[in-house]
Amino acid sequence: MKRSSSAAIGLLLALLGAQSHADEADGVDTRPYISIGGSYVFEDATRDSEGGEGYWLGVGKSFNRFWGLEFSGFRNDFDASRAGGPEWQEQGAEVSALYYYARGESFAPYFSLGAGWVETEEQTSGADASSPFGAAGLGFFKSFALGSTDLGLRGDVRYRWLDADDIAGVSPFEEAVVRLGLVVPLGSRTAPTEAPVSAPAPAKASDADGDGVPDGRDTCPDTASGTTVDANGCPPPLPPATDFEPVSFPFDESGLTDYAKAILDRAAVRMRERLAATPNLLVQLSGHTDWIGTEGYNQALSERRAAAVRDYLVGKGVDGDRVRSFAYGETRPVDSNETEDGRARNRRVELQLSEG
Known part of the structure; x- marks a missing residue:
């Protein structure tokens, strides 16, 4: 297994182990979560290939109403666009900060800013490169319940800058990446505190004028209906x-x-x-x-x-x-x-x- 994949898995396990129970802050769900889904890379012209199709796996956590952190690993394959043309394969890992700018209980749009490392191989020639990259984008989480299970959908689009100049004749790649996937929160939500059960109301005493004060202590027994009264039955x-x-x-x-x-x-x-x-x-x-x-x-x-x-x-x-x-x-x-x-x-x- 290559270095970037090993690092991604290590980061995922570290965050999963950091908190396995439910937590809430500012009225929003802050449980750790796992995301998995498919991706499509709109290829840079320098690749001289088709767009890249692949998959990704990530884990993340929100820390408050606005901020979250996410680690992910990914792989994409680019087929040749012509006979004898180059084919590419890449795999890597990324860490991203998420800023939720209008967060609700079931829908959370966000901006993302990330950085990572990717190993790129041009399979026709065997040339490869290990390179850092940066990415920025926006996306959303949409949560829902399936029976008693909490789930979510998420999608995002990001623009990334990848330096692959270890491969001769290749300039840095600037590419848009679209991702769509499923979100699985870890743990259960904190159960709401139940209101205490009220004891049965005692039988009402006689109240001739209907002002809420029993006749036995009503010093104004003929108060007109609807009049606000004090503890003694008087306005x-x-x-x-x-x-x-x-x-x-x-x-x-x-x-x-x-x-x-x-x-x-x-x-x-x-x-x-x-x-x-x-x-x-x-x-x-x-x-x-x-x-x-x-x-x-x-x-x-x-x-x-x-x-x-x-x-x-x-x-x-x-x-x-x-x-x-x-x-x-x-x-x-x-x-x-x-x-x-x-x-x-x-x-x-x-x-x-x-x-x-």
């Missing part, structure tokens, strides 16, 4: 202008959950009371996201979230002419984006009353 003083619970959203969604609607139902009652009592008061809504995705996508997502909250409040009787919506994308986190809990708190719309 409390109007809350401070900023005393509203934020509305949270699932990842990459702008639709309201049942819990979010319950928050807004309560908020709409208080807003109508405050707006009726204070003519110059306005409702201000601010939409936010976590940092997964591009800045432009997150800005648009925060706008959709703020619009969903506005439409719901107006549907509940809040004066739409006195509602102002703002969107900040990922720029104003309230917690760390390094953890799932922190990202969940950042996916929100804040509600506030302020004087116009």
Whole structure:
């Protein structure tokens, strides 16, 4: 076995041994993976041959939301383009840095920058060369599930510069390489933490006016239906202008959950009371996201979230002419984006009353 193939296999085994269990960072899959597939090299005119067809095997790992490292070994064969013309064979190894510029949970486009070593042989004459090369390109990973197994597709195109001047009469090769293959992650994803199971609700005590306070401790037993009450069943003083619970959203969604609607139902009652009592008061809504995705996508997502909250409040009787919506994308986190809990708190719309 030639030196480049041995080096490639050694590098692959080293990375495989570095981590065999699942790991996640920034909400993206960072498990090590194996890739295998076919390739096609658009031949440099200096070869005077057909394009090269071959295969490759690689292993890689993402280290965070943006960066990953990959080692691969490859072989390509170039048939003669004419009778008696040259035929080429090459095999080599490459290490590449991957930069993921718009990473999602199932689709991850990337730029790549790599370098390696290749052994090239012109089989007709037997001339050969061992040469370094550099490569740059772009590609994508697309993950999916097949039953209980995680898999992925990936493709890329790269432009490489190969110095083969040990072969007489040959100038450096500049060639485009297209690769398509299958991705197999190693290990299983970290199982999400299950929410604790709630105990059955106790039987409800008698509540004649339906305000949620049992008759036994309701000091205002005839409260009108729909009125907000305190722990004693009486209407409390109007809350401070900023005393509203934020509305949270699932990842990459702008639709309201049942819990979010319950928050807004309560908020709409208080807003109508405050707006009726204070003519110059306005409702201000601010939409936010976590940092997964591009800045432009997150800005648009925060706008959709703020619009969903506005439409719901107006549907509940809040004066739409006195509602102002703002969107900040990922720029104003309230917690760390390094953890799932922190990202969940950042996916929100804040509600506030302020004087116009």
